[in-house]
Amino acid sequence: MPVALYALAAGAFGIGTTEFVIMGLLMQVAADLKVSIASAGLLISGYALGVFVGAPVLTVATSRLPRKTVLIALMAIFTIGNLCCALAPNYTVLLLARVITALAHGTFFGVGAVVATGLVAADRRASAISIMFTGLTMATLLGVPAGAWLGLHFGWRSTFWAVAAIGVVAMIVIAALVPASRDNSTGIAVRDELRAIGNPAVLLGLLMTVLGFAGVFTVFTYVQPILTEVTGFSESAVSPILLVFGVGMIAGNLLGGKLADRSLMPTLLLTLVVLIAVLSVMTFALHSKVSAVIFVGLLGVAAFATVPPLQLWVLHKANNAQSLASSLNIGAFNLGNALGAWLGGVVVARGPGLGALTWIAALVTLTGLLVALWGRQRENREERLPIGVCPGDAS
Secondary structure (H helix, E strand, C coil), rough: CHHHHHHHHHHHHHHHHHHHHHHHHHHHHHHHCCHHHHHHHHHHHHHHHHHEEEEEHHHHHHHCCCCCHHHHHHHHHHHHHHHHHHHHHHHHHHHHHHHHHHHHHHHHHHHHHHHHHCCCCCCHHHHHHHCCCCHHHHHHHHHHHHHHHHHHHHHHHHHHHHHHHHHHHHHHHHHCCCHHHHHCCCCCCHHHHHHHHHHHHHHHHHHHHHHHHHHHHHHHHCCHHHHHHHHCHHHHHHHHHHHHHHHHHHHHHHHHHHHHCHHHHHHEEEEEEEHHHHHHHHHHHHCCHHHHHHHHHHHHHHHHHHHHHHHHHHHHHHEEEEHHHHHHHHHHHHHHHHHHHHHHHHHHHHHCCCCHHHHHHHHHHHHHHHHHHHHHHHHHHHHHHHCCCCHCCCC
16 A cells, blocks of 8 residues: 555544544543533534534635645644643633634545545555544554543643644654645536535435444443443543554454445445444443453444445545545534534433443434435435436436
8 A cells, every 4th residue: 555545644643633532531621620521522522513614614725725735734723723722721712722623634534535545546445545544543542542641640731732743743744755746636616516515325425424423422422431430440441441442443444444345335234233233232231341341342343344435435426526525524424423422411411321322322323324225225226227317207
């Protein structure tokens, strides 16, 4: 695989660390800023909504610029946002700083995915996407546990100082390794891009992503209090357990990429089914420390096996609007994250509590599977239509 893919993975590592590390710091942030755990969870929702808004806006705004230049500028925004997080004097400023950081997220992964697929042969595109997203999974394996450890021993602000430093390193690596000769924008008109995004198949793909990942983050947002209050682990045990989740993410991401290269829709359906099964059984596994650790790892595998097929589906259906579609799908992942964090907060604060998060999450992901089945049925119906007949004419 081209070395430029690993440069993109370096940027993904930094962005993934700042997105997920707050989950290992919720209790420290809540205590220091004197807010509830549910309110601290909104730092995840706020970030995710920032991604959802920033992805299409920045993608359109930078569509005429060279993609390498865009990627470097986005890492600069990311770095500045994390510096603001480290210096935030109160909860409101921290939330706004998280939103600023998030603005770079969706466009980076969206543009990066298009750059990644342009570096390899057509039959290796899902694998190229999975390599770039390996940076995101490595963030969970290494960045998030390290950030949680830093937060525990040196205060949560030290974590954001460290992530800002990662942003600087990522800018340097991208500048050095991503080839400028292969990163030109397509120059497609914004109106044509928006028309392509209006394709029902693209919209269904975005909805699959939102619903599928809403289930994941209904649970993962509150993994620290779940492990301490439901399973009975100490706070110091959370960081090593997050390592298990990170290993699972890497394995699932690479596996999902390889399977999606072979057969896209069956892989998409299979990964969603497995994710639902893991979330469902996890309800019972959390009451044993050994099985809880095992299922945290399985959740990582199941969740990130869905990423390459979901991203590749949207890229396939978007035709010439791949940059915008790819960025929107990253926004869809994060809208799912926001919905999941919000739903989990409601369940914790007003509903049946932490122990119910897993089965509620399974029901949410089930809706994503139903949308995927609808998408497959629609695709099969279109393939059976005679040439020249519009899909809308089918009965």
